[in-house]
Structures are given as C-alpha cells and as structure tokens.
Amino acid sequence: MINLLKHLPVRLRLALSLYVLFMASPIHAEPNAGLGKSVYKKANCVGCHKWHGGGGGSYGGLALSLRDTPLSREALILVIRCGRPATDMPYHYRKAYKGSNRECYGSNSASLGDATPPRARYFLSDRDIGAVVDYIQTDIQGRGTPGYDDCVAFWGADARRCKLMAQAQLNGEKK
Numbered sequence: 739m740i741n742l743l744k745h746l747p748v749r750l751r752l753a754l755s756l757y758v759l760f761m762a763s764p765i766h767a768e769p770n771a772g773l774g775k776s777v778y779k780k781a782n783c784v785g786c787h788k789w790h791g792g793g794g795g796s797y798g799g800l801a802l803s804l805r806d807t808p809l810s811r812e813a814l815i816l817v818i819r820c821g822r823p824a825t826d827m828p829y830h831y832r833k834a835y836k837g838s839n840r841e842c843y844g845s846n847s848a849s850l851g852d853a854t855p856p857r858a859r860y861f862l863s864d865r866d867i868g869a870v871v872d873y874i875q876t877d878i879q880g881r882g883t884p885g886y887d888d889c890v891a892f893w894g895a896d897a898r899r900c901k902l903m904a905q906a907q908l909n910g911e912k913k
C-alpha cells in the first residue's frame with residue numbers, strides 16, 4: 739500500500755489516506771446491528787425464537803415473540819444476560835448465579851434452586867449482548883408479521899425458503 743502510494747501525486751495520496759482513515763473509523767460505522775445478527779445466529783437465539791424472532795414452540799419450550807415484546811432496552815439486556823428464572827430462557831452471562839455471585843436478580847443458584855434458568859450453550863460478552871439488542875431493536879421488535887423482505891434480510895435473496903415465502907404471499911394475494 740505504502741509503496742503504491744509513493745507513485746501518486748501528494749494531494750491524491752492525502753485524499754486517499756483520509757478516505758481510508760474515514761472508512762475505517764468506528765464513528766462512521768453502523769450501529770452494531772450487523773454484529774448483533776451474527777450473535778443472534780451464533781448464540782442460537784434462532785433455535786428457540788426462530789430466525790424472525792416470532793418465537794413459538796421449540797425444544798426450549800414456548801419462546802416469547804421478540805417481534806411483539808414490549809420490553810425496554812434495559813429489560814432486554816437483563817433477560818438475555820440473566821435468563822428468566824423458572825422458564826427455559828437461558829442466561830448468557832458466564833458468572834451468573836455461580837457461587838456467591840448475585841449480579842442477576844440478586845440471586846444465585848443456591849437461592850433459586852430449581853428455578854435457576856438454564857445455562858446457555860454459548861456465553862456472551864456485554865458487547866455481544868448490546869449488539870444483539872441493537873439487532874432486535876432495529877430488525878425485529880415491533881416489525882409485525884415476518885414477510886419476504888425480512889426473510890431476504892436474514893437469509894439472502896437466494897434462499898429457497900424466501901422464494902417459497904414469496905410464492906405463498908403471491909398465492910395469498912391472488913385469492
């Protein structure tokens with residue numbers, strides 16, 4: 739890169755460097771929804787809440803709809819971090835409920851006993867949790883029934899399931 743720049747006029751070099759700097763700067767970056775989407779997949783929220791967040795029956799019981807959830811940002815963070823006692827919503831914070839740690843709902847597994855939420859398959863950092871909440875708030879919460887556009891945003895335009903969805907929507911409109 740540096741060698742390449744040497745052959746360019748000074749002003750162009752400067753402009754290029756500024757451009758590279760600007761593009762790489764975090765100030766310019768989108769909110770963390772992109773990272774959040776990969777967390778949503780990686781942490782297997784999909785396994786219970788489905789790709790569209792609509793929830794419903796799953797191996798983890800009846801997962802609530804993240805599309806309809808009335809929860810605030812803080813409440814979303816809390817549920818994801820600490821899970822929800824006496825339900826199948828798992829906690830994603832590594833130290834939750836361990837030993838004398840009472841960061842979650844002022845409780846540990848000794849005080850909660852059987853009501854202690856299950857441990858998630860993958861633990862998440864606070865940054866990951868913030869990102870997945872960004873993603874839920876921009877792409878899922880309050881977005882109504884999932885449609886073709888949601889499908890393409892999640893799986894890409896080539897996904898078979900999205901094509902089937904488009905077809906079904908088309909058939910529905912014809913009726």
Ligand code: HEC
Nearest residue numbers: 781782783786798799800801802807808814817825826827
């Ligand atoms: C093993 C299944 C399972 C997994 C995996 C899971 N959830 Fe849940 N989740 C549930 C269930 C079940 C509930 C409903 C709890 C209840 O009945 O209050 C729930 C509830 C929630 C709620 C509360 C919604 C509300 O309106 O009260 C949020 C937010 C949530 N999950 C987000 C997530 C996110 C984000 C992930 C991934 C990081 C995730 N969940 C992974 C099963 C799961």
